[in-house]
Amino acid sequence: MGIVVDGHIKRLQDEDIQSNVLEIIGSNIQSTYITCPADPAATLGIKLPFLVIIVKNLKKYFTFEIQVLDDKNVRRRFRASNFQAVTRVKPYICTMPLRMDEGWNQIQFNLVDFTKRAYGTNYVETLRVQVHANCRLRRIYFSDRLYSEEELPPEFKLYLPMQSRLVLLCFLDKVSPCAFHHAEIMKMLWEEGIGSTRVGCFYLYMYYV
8 A cells, every 4th residue: 555645656668677667756755655455454474584675766755664463462664774873772672774776676584583582582573564655666575595696586686797795784883684585575566546545555475476
């Protein structure tokens, strides 16, 4: 589901990768975003421990948020933003800085490691993913461990003149391990809608190779 206030969510072709992407633009990052599942009462229930986001840096404010469930049956949130300078941990939310290079980046998020470091608990599953303005999205998927670029399916690669940048989210001044896998992957699809407040939809489907 997409929510838009003073901005847009639309599908277009990116000139760098010559592929369709989803562009999320808004003057207020908090009021322009895509979220999955669309139903506020529903959850994803994804137990795979790594989240991978292929995203383009538009040199504007950008943030995304992940909601997880831990073994204490508590819902916790992680929010990464390119305008934040330090990591802050509160009982139910951990906010952290996100540094991206120019152009396309691969953000890899180790959910098991971050849950343990931030809250001292064990990751159980991901409940929700929410991506805010301002960015272009090529792909979002979950994975179980690290695989080489050559072992990924073609639709999960970026074909760039230069190799895409890899972003490792850091927590407490340490770099977390990352992962890829294509045995069980979340696929992102989208379609354009109609109307001023709901012009894009965000879908995640299970993908089996």
